Amino acid sequence: LQEVSLPDEVGQVVEAELRKLRRYNEQQPGYQSLRDNLEWIADLPWNKTTVIDEASAPALPHARLILDRDHYGLDKIKQRLLEYLAVRQLKEDGRPPILCFVGPPGVGKTSLAKSIAGALQRPLQRIALGGVRDEADIRGHRRTYIGSMPGRIIQGLKRAGVNDAVFLLDEIDKMASDSRGDPAAALLEVLDPEQNFHFTDHYLNVPFDLSKITFVATANDLRGISAPLRDRMEIVSLGGYTYEEKHHIARTYLFPRQLQEHGLQEVQLDLPDDMLDYVISSYTREAGVRLLEKRLAALCRAVAVVVVEARSDDHHGEETPPSIRVDRELVEKVLGPCMFEPTEVADRITSPGIVAGLVWTSVGGEVQFIECTTMPGSGKLLLTGQLGDVIKESAQIALSWVRGHSSELGLGTKAMHLEKEDLHIHFPAGAVPKDGPSAGVTMACALVSFLSGACMPDDVAMTGELTLHGHVLPVGGIKEKMIAAQRAGLKRVFIPARNMADVTHEVPKSVKNTLEIIPVKRAEEVLSHLWDLQFSHSEAKL
Incomplete structure (x- = not known):
């Protein structure tokens, strides 16, 4: 402890603990606990920083070389990381933003964090947060408990041996909370630049300065991160690969x-x-x-x-x-046998009432089929496929829009029969939870297809939120959805007109060259493209 240059506040606490330790007999209860605590304090890198040779100091060309060597594509992500590193070089004592890489599994989130550590020439400490549900995993246990130890942040500092390492907070969206506290709330202090220079672990009971640490987080789904924690990070989205x-x-x-x-x-x-x-x-x-x-x-x-x-x-x-x-x-x-047939969409869309939609999940874009049928009943709407509240409301909106425009669609008599029949809308892959508003247009087309008896083209998919008056509102995950459409061998995709900016700036050229992307503002435009409907006050015929 005498060889460690401790801050004044910590030094005073340590001196008091040392005096207490001298009065203890080695056989007394509490002696070993107190000694372990002081050993932890002595082992921490209070003033040790990474030693970097000036001749080989990290420079942007070196960082660019590392990023290009370790990752293919991701040009926008690399540019953002170079900006981040450039600011770090210009202002070493600044407070850099905390980057959070969000994207599907296997797109390179963890390896990007390793590249940041390599570019900065600093050690990397990975802290796996998946399944963590105890606040003590972050802040440590108090010494009164048997087997108590510091939290994962302090343990990582001891392993790193320097106080300016790169810390990777992996799977930050997989944390949970229970009666033992909320670890996400404990991370607020760790990631807040206004507070983390005075972080106090419960086990050490002395403050440690975390402001020199470079924190990087990864997640699959933003919805799993609390709003206060998300507000402290800069979200960097990684899409799927073509x-x-x-x-x-x-x-x-x-x-x-x-x-x-x-x-x-x-x-x-x-x-x-x-x-x-x-x-x-x-x-x-x-x-x-x-x-x-x-x-x-x-x-x-x-x-x-x-x-x-x-x-x-x-x-x-x-x-x-x-x-x-x-x-x-x-x-x-x-x-084994081929798992995914290139003709899967064509094989599925074989009768009216079946439509291919595009959805965005935490594992990337997917083609989601929607099926509908009717049966004798009393006008009920049945929804199956493990659906959330938002998608259930979207189904009701789609049905209301179709019934409200039945005369224009040439469905007058068939729509009237819905009062004497139950309508069943099903989303296959029933074991997978589904939610969100982006299937509204798809459900409306499925209903029109079934009630009119017109089969859907097997090379078409769509996405977009539908309003009661037929407006098509923008949705998220456009890049991932377009890649999913290309992967499924589709040729035409209908998207909200206000999402065309996303297509221009995010969707790769190789994907755009294989798809006919059709922007629409209203649901009628989709139906007009599909079945050449002419909307007027008189009935249109399919």
Whole structure:
């Protein structure tokens, strides 16, 4: 403790604790607890910072090189990180914003944090917050408890050995609260620049300055982060990867890494581009590349067996490694039958009342089918598919709009029969919870399709919130939804007109070139494009 340069306030507390410790006998209760506490204080990096050689000090070209080496694409994200690092260099004693990377699994959130640490040449400490529901995990336990210890922040500081490390708060949206307190509320003090210079862990009971730490957080879903905590961070959204980006990442990063991890040489496993595309399209349906890497690992394991067996059969001891070329037969033997058919949408939309919509979830964009039918009843609206309150209200709005415009749609008599029939709207994949307003237009089209008997084109999907007067309002997740549409082989997509700015600035060109994106302001425009309806005061016919 004498060798550690402690702040005055902490030094006074430590001197008092040392005097108390001298009066204790080693066998007395509380002696070991007090000694452990003082050892923790002595081990913390109160004034130790990262030593960086001036000749190799982090510079923007070096940071750009690291980001380009570790990540493909993500140009806007990289630019934001370079801005962040530039400000850090110009004003080292400033209070940088706390970045929170939000996106589906496998898009590179954690690796971006590692790149930040590499660019700053500082150690990285990862704190996994998934499942944390005890405030003491952040602030520590009081010494009165048996087996008490500091919180994860102080433990990370001890491991880092410096007080200016990069702390990755992983899965910050997966925290929960119970009778033991709310860890998200405890993080408010940690992440607030006005308070974290005087952070007091319950176990140490002395303040520690956290203001030099660079905090970076990751999350899959913003809805899992409390509003006060979200307000203290700058949200950086990461979208899903396109087919072209996945192919490049797999060829450049994932496949060579899997070869190395499985002890294989490039000459032993030949993966043609067409087979790589087949694996991406038929065995993965994700926004990121995590599952794709698992598929490549499975192929490498299968080839590893062949290589080892060939060695054992080689009685002459000649090292002539076998070369295996991946074909469709080998892929299906190792990975099983094709999981995702390119004709899935066409196979599903086979009768009136079935429509493909686009949804945005915490794991990326998805194609969501909507089905409707009627049966004898009393005019009830049945909704199934594990739906939330918002989507249930959207269904009621869609039904009200269709009934209110039945004469214009040529559905006069059929709409009247709804009073004597029950209408059932179902969202398949019933085990997956669904909510949000973006399926309003899709449900309206499904109702018109069923009541008119006109089948929906099998290359069309749509998204947009519907109002009672037929206006189509903007929705979120446009980039992810467009990528999902491309992935499903769709050709035409209807989106709210006010979302065209998102298409211009966020959707990659490779996606826009394969889709006909049609902006609409009203639901009637969608129906006019689909079935050439002419809206007037007289009945329009499909």
